[in-house]
Amino acid sequence: MKGRVLIVDDDLALAEMLGIVLRGEGLDVVHVADGSAAVGAFRDHKPDLILLDVMLPGLDGIQVCRRIRAESGVPIVMLTARTDTVDIVVGLESGADDYVVKPFKPAELIARVRARLRRGEEAEPERLEIGDLAIDVAGHSVTRDGKQIPLTPLEFDLLVALARKPWQVYTREVLLEQVWGYRHAGDTRLVNVHVQRLRSKIEHDPEDPKIVVTVRGVGYKAGPGG
Amino acid sequence: MRRLLRGLLAPWRRSLQLRVVASTVLLGILAISLLGAYLFQKVADGLTEDRIGYAEREAAVLAARAQTAFDQTDATGDISEFNNFASGAIVALAPPANDTSRYVVFLRSQDNTNAVRLDTVLTGGLRTSPVPVAMREAISSDVGRQQRMVIDLDRSELVGEPSANWARARIPAVIVGQQIQVPTAGPYDLYFIYPLDREQATMDLIRRLFLIGGLLLVTLVGGIAWLVTRQVVNPVRRAAGVAERLAAGHLNERMSARGADDLALLGTSFNGMADHLQSQIRQLEDLSRVQQVFVSDVSHELRTPLTTIRMAADLIHEGRGEFSPALGRSAELLNTELDRFEALLADLLEISRFDAGAAALELDRVDLGALAERVVQAAAPLADKRGSTVTVDVAPGGVFADADARRVERIVRNLLVNAIEHGEGLPVTIRVAANSTAAAIAVHDLGVGLRPGEASLVFNRFWRADPARARTTGGTGLGLAISLEDARLHDGWLQAWGEAGRGSVFRLTLPRVAGEPIGESPLPLAPEPTDVDATTRLRPVRLTETR
Numbered sequence: 084m085k086g087r088v089l090i091v092d093d094d095l096a097l098a099e100m101l102g103i104v105l106r107g108e109g110l111d112v113v114h115v116a117d118g119s120a121a122v123g124a125f126r127d128h129k130p131d132l133i134l135l136d137v138m139l140p141g142l143d144g145i146q147v148c149r150r151i152r153a154e155s156g157v158p159i160v161m162l163t164a165r166t167d168t169v170d171i172v173v174g175l176e177s178g179a180d181d182y183v184v185k186p187f188k189p190a191e192l193i194a195r196v197r198a199r200l201r202r203g204e205e206a207e208p209e210r211l212e213i214g215d216l217a218i219d220v221a222g223h224s225v226t227r228d229g230k231q232i233p234l235t236p237l238e239f240d241l242l243v244a245l246a247r248k249p250w251q252v253y254t255r256e257v258l259l260e261q262v263w264g265y266r267h268a269g270d271t272r273l274v275n276v277h278v279q280r281l282r283s284k285i286e287h288d289p290e291d292p293k294i295v296v297t298v299r300g301v302g303y304k305a306g307p308g309g
Numbered sequence: 310m311r312r313l314l315r316g317l318l319a320p321w322r323r324s325l326q327l328r329v330v331a332s333t334v335l336l337g338i339l340a341i342s343l344l345g346a347y348l349f350q351k352v353a354d355g356l357t358e359d360r361i362g363y364a365e366r367e368a369a370v371l372a373a374r375a376q377t378a379f380d381q382t383d384a385t386g387d388i389s390e391f392n393n394f395a396s397g398a399i400v401a402l403a404p405p406a407n408d409t410s411r412y413v414v415f416l417r418s419q420d421n422t423n424a425v426r427l428d429t430v431l432t433g434g435l436r437t438s439p440v441p442v443a444m445r446e447a448i449s450s451d452v453g454r455q456q457r458m459v460i461d462l463d464r465s466e467l468v469g470e471p472s473a474n475w476a477r478a479r480i481p482a483v484i485v486g487q488q489i490q491v492p493t494a495g496p497y498d499l500y501f502i503y504p505l506d507r508e509q510a511t512m513d514l515i516r517r518l519f520l521i522g523g524l525l526l527v528t529l530v531g532g533i534a535w536l537v538t539r540q541v542v543n544p545v546r547r548a549a550g551v552a553e554r555l556a557a558g559h560l561n562e563r564m565s566a567r568g569a570d571d572l573a574l575l576g577t578s579f580n581g582m583a584d585h586l587q588s589q590i591r592q593l594e595d596l597s598r599v600q601q602v603f604v605s606d607v608s609h610e611l612r613t614p615l616t617t618i619r620m621a622a623d624l625i626h627e628g629r630g631e632f633s634p635a636l637g638r639s640a641e642l643l644n645t646e647l648d649r650f651e652a653l654l655a656d657l658l659e660i661s662r663f664d665a666g667a668a669a670l671e672l673d674r675v676d677l678g679a680l681a682e683r684v685v686q687a688a689a690p691l692a693d694k695r696g697s698t699v700t701v702d703v704a705p706g707g708v709f710a711d712a713d714a715r716r717v718e719r720i721v722r723n724l725l726v727n728a729i730e731h732g733e734g735l736p737v738t739i740r741v742a743a744n745s746t747a748a749a750i751a752v753h754d755l756g757v758g759l760r761p762g763e764a765s766l767v768f769n770r771f772w773r774a775d776p777a778r779a780r781t782t783g784g785t786g787l788g789l790a791i792s793l794e795d796a797r798l799h800d801g802w803l804q805a806w807g808e809a810g811r812g813s814v815f816r817l818t819l820p821r822v823a824g825e826p827i828g829e830s831p832l833p834l835a836p837e838p839t840d841v842d843a844t845t846r847l848r849p850v851r852l853t854e855t856r
Contacts, residue, residue: 300674
């Protein structure tokens, strides 16, 4: 695995340990301990992935996540000590792609990192259409009437997964496997939150979605658009 | 009929006001009726007495006049002439033809044995004598005294008088009689009958007035009762409304308490109670919040170093091949015990979250059959290790319920892992079924089972079937306690059945629609005896089929 990971965590022991594990996987590691330094470090080092602790001195993880998300779609994996629904949902809504709950095993972390770095390696030239959106899979762009809609890589993957087989209903579990790379059960809230984020960017009326449609009790599918 | 009665009784039970007004009106009717009847009787008696006195005086005068007429006559020679004279004298006592206020009856006395007989005279169109025998006897036995009596006079058969002349044909009448001495013919009875027409009319009027007055009075009393109870009931109703809103969680609701009367006192005490409750609840909420924050902090503070330890232990564990045997084994122990520690910490935090009331449901429509299959798949490695086969039996058509998939999955996982671990390698069955109100998942194993009384203990925290037994299984001792809390959060049931040697059944029942009552679980808790026998008999066959 190649790439650069920015670790934002105030716990030096854990940060060092994370560094050891990630370097063991062949990744480049940069560390900052302070939330307020995180955005600057992101701009300086242009990491391929950010591991972000939620509880940080200076600026907390949620705010850091929002600021970075405002200027980049870089994959962000949150490290959280809380399993409370609200904390996780707030974290995801601030723009995190995925999260791992402390304490985690190295293998679990590496799987999450790998899943987020895996993408964008080789993409066949492919063009998809869903509703009034045109998707260029290789070029990672979604356009409506020639105007580009900025999506994070994860949102893009989610849209492509749905658009490849329009009318097929995807359960949240299948989407977790295809988009997030969970081989076993994952947290279906990941799907819910990211579908909401995706809708807010691509739907004409996010309250009445036409492109990503909910199938109650089952999951989601790509609609005819409109 | 019974339904009608219940329909009438329901508002009766519900409304204090209705009860008070109804009882007041009923009691009012009773009191006014008794009083009215008494007064009416008094008035009637007085009127009759008056009439009797008048009748007695008039009768005495008229009788004296008749006696004088008879005494002075000399027409006693010829019987028919004397008869004519007697009739004339008696008819003269009667009022003019169109006056019906008095009838005269002239009768031969009962004890008259004289040979000379005069005709009976009846005036006013009377056909027969209405004089009762008792009166005639009384006159004969007490000669010279006036007798009186009130009789029921039937005027329907009067000669020449259409009955329509009277308001009623039958009427009470005062009858006054005495004996007069007729020369040569001996003693004769002379009766004067006074119908109480006027008195009756007066009584009718009074009765009507009494009825109207009584009705008005009862209505008035009912109205007053209604107004008075309203004054009491309305504040009580308001208090009930405020209490309801308080109970619904609007802790700032208060009653208005103005004035210094009993109702103001009620309002004041009520508000005092509400204040007290509110402060208690606030205090509890604060405690709960402190607890939650504490749990959350502990969680964070413990988890971060534990993560570092975990990762370090993992690295050490991976490299254990390079260590001496003692170090290598230590690395293994470190790893497994860290697993246990982590599980215990996670469960403890979960339990304290329930205790703090911080656990919340995330409801969705969940396919329980698919969920059970997922759990079975995830538990397959453990089942393989123990040699148990797990079968899932989902009712046709699938089973859906409003539930928190994560929590239900955790419950089923706990139950299945328990069943496999205590199932002694025998088959485990998961049944999923639903009825109109509830959905259920039952996990049935054929292992050691439960001893009597243990079915209620298994959900206790850190409870072990046999404290002396080595803790071979990896559970934290909190799994079932958490499952029970998860089930309660859904307003569901989690129940256990077990018999030593026959295995055990753990059944989760959830309402199909969140918030609706369950009613009855769609699956039996205890298996049918034949069920177990059949399963036991099938066991070897099933094993050969699956292997």
